[in-house]
Amino acid sequence: ATDSCSKMLKYRCSGCMAVGKSLNSRNFSKLLHSCSYQCDRHKVIVEAEDRYKSELRKSLICNKKILLTPRRRRRLSNEF
């Protein structure tokens, strides 16, 4: 994939070029990430989404920890 990406025109990356049946909501993000060249539009969108995802991931892990730590749980149940 990387080779064909680099051959693409200046402002069109694989995210722009990919047309047709194989693409969908399940593989699109991975396709963009695997391409070494991203056009400005896709780069900005991917960067923003990646940041959003990593924040979500962090907050998920945090939530889990809070729920799983027994002492914390006890404290919570005393408080309420």
Next chain:
Amino acid sequence: MFQGHRGWFCRSVSRDLRQFWVTEGGTICDSQAADFLFSCDASHPDTLRIYQSLDYIEDNATVFHAYYLSAVANAEIRNSVALGHFILPPACLQKEIRRKIGSFIWEQDQHFLIEKHDEV
């Protein structure tokens, strides 16, 4: 054109566009089973649920603006429309993205698409 594809539609998507999907051979199913996730409003609760899902966090779910379907309907060569231009990012990111790259393609096309719909 969409034969064999399963689509999920946020309730923000108009009936016309869902109908087009079905007419073209697509089926409609829940978000877990779908290959295609369509929405017209990133802040709609249906779509927000996708953005908070594990699938989304793990890069297994991209939401596309359902105007992709009207772009396909209006294109001379139907499979020439690039799906990748219709990514719909979470609403909280849109302002920042717009500042960097200008308006989204689905915003630019909106006028034309709405006009087209009124005629039908």
